[in-house]
Amino acid sequence: MTTRVLTAHVPFQLAEKIDQLAAHMERSQGWIIKQALTAWIDQEEERDRLTRDALVDVDTGHVIDHRDVQAWVGCLGSEDPLPVPRISQLTNSQTKIIDI
Numbered sequence: 001m002t003t004r005v006l007t008a009h010v011p012f013q014l015a016e017k018i019d020q021l022a023a024h025m026e027r028s029q030g031w032i033i034k035q036a037l038t039a040w041i042d043q044e045e046e047r048d049r050l051t052r053d054a055l056v057d058v059d060t061g062h063v064i065d066h067r068d069v070q071a072w073v074g075c076l077g078s079e080d081p082l083p084v085p086r087i088s089q090l091t092n093s094q095t096k097i098i099d100i
Helices: 012-025 029-059 066-075
Strands: 087-091 094-098
Antiparallel strands (some): 087 094
8 A cells, every 4th residue: 555644733631632542542643543544434424424325315305303302301200202203204295104
C-alpha cells in the first residue's frame, strides 16, 4: 500500500494520551493515530449513510409523527401507557401503518 505522511498539530494532552497508548499497547504512535483516523472516518461515513437513508425516508413519507412520539413519551410510566408509535407510510394519498 502506498502511504503519505500527514502532519497535524494536536493539543499536548492528546499527544500525551497517544504516547501512553502506544507504550501500553507496544505499538508506534503512527499505528495508534492510523487506527484512530480509520475508526473516525468509518464512523463519519456511516453517519453520512444513515443521514442519507433518513432523508429518503422523510422524502417518501416513511416517518413517525412527532405528535405521536410526544404523546407516547408523555405517558411513559403512567398507569395506562400508549403503545409504541408506529411508522406511517404515505402512499397514493393513503396512510399505511408499518410495525417497527
